[in-house]
Amino acid sequence: MTQTLKKSETLETLLAGHVAAMETNIDRWLVEPGTPGALADAMRYCVAGGKRLRPALVRMSARAVGWNGDGLLVDRAALAVEMVHVYSLVHDDLPAMDDDDLRRGRPTAHVKFGQAMAILTGDALLTGAMGLLAQAPLPQPGLDVRARMVAELAAAAGALGMVAGQVADMELCDVPQGQAGLEFVHTRKTGRMLQASARLGAIAVGAEPGIVGALGEYAAKLGLAFQIFDDLLDVTASANQLGKTPGKDAQANKKTYLTVLGYQQAEQLGQELTNQAIEALAPLGDKAAKLKTLAKLLVKRRY
Amino acid sequence: MTQTLKKSETLETLLAGHVAAMETNIDRWLVEPGTPGALADAMRYCVAGGKRLRPALVRMSARAVGWNGDGLLVDRAALAVEMVHVYSLVHDDLPAMDDDDLRRGRPTAHVKFGQAMAILTGDALLTGAMGLLAQAPLPQPGLDVRARMVAELAAAAGALGMVAGQVADMELCDVPQGQAGLEFVHTRKTGRMLQASARLGAIAVGAEPGIVGALGEYAAKLGLAFQIFDDLLDVTASANQLGKTPGKDAQANKKTYLTVLGYQQAEQLGQELTNQAIEALAPLGDKAAKLKTLAKLLVKRRY
Numbered sequence: 369m370t371q372t373l374k375k376s377e378t379l380e381t382l383l384a385g386h387v388a389a390m391e392t393n394i395d396r397w398l399v400e401p402g403t404p405g406a407l408a409d410a411m412r413y414c415v416a417g418g419k420r421l422r423p424a425l426v427r428m429s430a431r432a433v434g435w436n437g438d439g440l441l442v443d444r445a446a447l448a449v450e451m452v453h454v455y456s457l458v459h460d461d462l463p464a465m466d467d468d469d470l471r472r473g474r475p476t477a478h479v480k481f482g483q484a485m486a487i488l489t490g491d492a493l494l495t496g497a498m499g500l501l502a503q504a505p506l507p508q509p510g511l512d513v514r515a516r517m518v519a520e521l522a523a524a525a526g527a528l529g530m531v532a533g534q535v536a537d538m539e540l541c542d543v544p545q546g547q548a549g550l551e552f553v554h555t556r557k558t559g560r561m562l563q564a565s566a567r568l569g570a571i572a573v574g575a576e577p578g579i580v581g582a583l584g585e586y587a588a589k590l591g592l593a594f595q596i597f598d599d600l601l602d603v604t605a606s607a608n609q610l611g612k613t614p615g616k617d618a619q620a621n622k623k624t625y626l627t628v629l630g631y632q633q634a635e636q637l638g639q640e641l642t643n644q645a646i647e648a649l650a651p652l653g654d655k656a657a658k659l660k661t662l663a664k665l666l667v668k669r670r671y
Numbered sequence: 672m673t674q675t676l677k678k679s680e681t682l683e684t685l686l687a688g689h690v691a692a693m694e695t696n697i698d699r700w701l702v703e704p705g706t707p708g709a710l711a712d713a714m715r716y717c718v719a720g721g722k723r724l725r726p727a728l729v730r731m732s733a734r735a736v737g738w739n740g741d742g743l744l745v746d747r748a749a750l751a752v753e754m755v756h757v758y759s760l761v762h763d764d765l766p767a768m769d770d771d772d773l774r775r776g777r778p779t780a781h782v783k784f785g786q787a788m789a790i791l792t793g794d795a796l797l798t799g800a801m802g803l804l805a806q807a808p809l810p811q812p813g814l815d816v817r818a819r820m821v822a823e824l825a826a827a828a829g830a831l832g833m834v835a836g837q838v839a840d841m842e843l844c845d846v847p848q849g850q851a852g853l854e855f856v857h858t859r860k861t862g863r864m865l866q867a868s869a870r871l872g873a874i875a876v877g878a879e880p881g882i883v884g885a886l887g888e889y890a891a892k893l894g895l896a897f898q899i900f901d902d903l904l905d906v907t908a909s910a911n912q913l914g915k916t917p918g919k920d921a922q923a924n925k926k927t928y929l930t931v932l933g934y935q936q937a938e939q940l941g942q943e944l945t946n947q948a949i950e951a952l953a954p955l956g957d958k959a960a961k962l963k964t965l966a967k968l969l970v971k972r973r974y
Contacts, residue, residue: 403830404844411830459794464786483767485843487790491762492830494794498801499825502818514818515805522802527706527714527795540788541707 379665386424393447410481410489415454417472422449422565429569429583432655444504445568448497452525455493513571524564533557559591582651589645596638599624642667682968689727696750713784713792718757720775725752725868732872732886735958747807748871751800755828758796761789816874827867836860862894885954892948899941902927945970
């Protein structure tokens with residue numbers, strides 16, 4: 369907790385290796401031979417760019433429990449969580465949902481390819497993510513964690529997780545009032561997938577349940593903190609910095625941590641959750657150093 | 672091949688037990704506790720009704736390789752294929768896709784719940800189907816076919832399968848001309864999921880690869896035949912019989928087996944494919960009697 373960041377360390381330098389690994393993973397697995405060309409193009413377009421926070425969490429978690437880079441199950445999981453994340457962005461951006469034109473600094477999928485292709489590209493990414501895990505070669509004889517990993521990903525993404533979060537965020541179901549409502553939305557919409565990312569990295573390398581749980585707890589807290597700082601950035605950053613339309617939440621009269629708690633209290637809650645995230649890593653000792661750094665850098669990020 | 676149908680046997684009587692089993696499966700697994708109420712309602716609404724052809728194929732295949740009804744993996748697979756089928760109907764019916772108002776005799780999901788909820792309900796069904804298979808208790812020690820089943824389902828549903836079929840059907844990618852184009856579309860859009868249904872039933876009970884393949888071949892041929900008779904029915908049946916808007920394909924100037932081949936040649940091709948489907952069952956001998964009956968009844972159906 370009293371550790372300070374190395375002056376030179378930034379989110380970019382910390383994630384650089386994981387971002388680079390994702391390019392390899394995308395080339396290797398995103399598009400299966402035989403995919404119609406136009407669909408393959410749309411899938412590649414949608415997956416390009418982004419911070420790669422979820423795949424980085426998969427890979428950093430695996431590293432924290434001793435992964436030496438061998439085997440490909442961790443990298444399959446890294447791509448799978450990003451594919452699920454991107455599918456959710458593509459569908460959420462649709463005119464019938466959040467109606468966004470700009471994403472990762474480029475036209476959203478439906479602006480670029482039309483709504484039908486955007487819907488189908490999202491569907492293909494979600495389906496492909498499950499297949500990518502399920503059809504992985506066995507990492508080691510006797511350790512078949514593939515079904516467990518699919519179950520983990522599906523639970524985080526589905527009707528109890530990310531989809532429920534979006535349903536709640538769009539007020540298509542009953543949601544508690546005030547701060548409890550924000551927590552209801554964001555633990556599901558963002559938190560569960562970040563939690564699953566960290567858990568999957570650990571499960572892929574056979575970590576014991578206590579460690580899987582600690583990493584998941586870390587990422588869940590971090591996810592809420594991340595959302596809070598995202599809400600704050602929405603009003604302070606430019607489109608250029610964000611790569612998406614800023615001030616949209618405020619325009620839409622959307623409840624955010626900023627509007628519900630005010631800037632100062634929201635920032636304080638974000639900081640507290642970040643501290644709790646770091647504390648959750650205690651069982652991992654020094655091996656979690658990079659994950660701690662990640663948490664601190666996410667608090668400080670300004671775009 | 673020379674067998675005749677029992678006079679009393681209809682598609683309804685043949686499928687009745689499987690349709691009933693699906694109601695139990697839906698009650699048991701479709702909606703996990705904790706799902707937002709409005710989302711749960713939409714999921715239940717969309718999955719209600721239908722011929723249940725895909726789940727029946729799962730269960731009839733399992734029966735044909737000796738399944739005695741014990742264990743729940745077959746029934747999980749039966750529900751999973753129906754959830755994937757229904758998700759595809761919900762997304763395909765959207766205004767940006769085929770823009771259909773009527774499905775299974777009732778308003779389509781987006782008419783009933785709005786487009787956002789329809790998109791999310793489809794997403795939840797697809798995700799839930801994968802989770803349902805992945806989190807199944809092991810059917811017997813040492814036989815973990817769950818990952819294989821997820822891989823099978825994802826391959827049939829994804830960018831090489833059903834999604835590719837819809838992309839091609841909407842002419843969002845290059846498609847061959849004439850009959851080859853129809854085959855390109857329908858092997859992917861309908862055939863692959865029917866094939867996967869039959870294969871999953873067999874895989875769930877540990878059938879050997881040759882038998883899994885034979886059942887898949889049967890269902891793939893049957894899938895094409897089914898599509899041909901569907902095209903023919905689109906112009907001859909009423910909305911009441913179909914449960915969806917009739918004559919829509921013709922209105923949309925859509926290429927169908929009817930428009931490309933003409934009624935007589937299309938009907939003949941459908942009959943040939945049905946015969947090939949039945950022939951594919953040879954390795955199963957008498958155990959495949961009900962699957963043969965199913966093929967014959969599908970040819971004769973008039974709604």
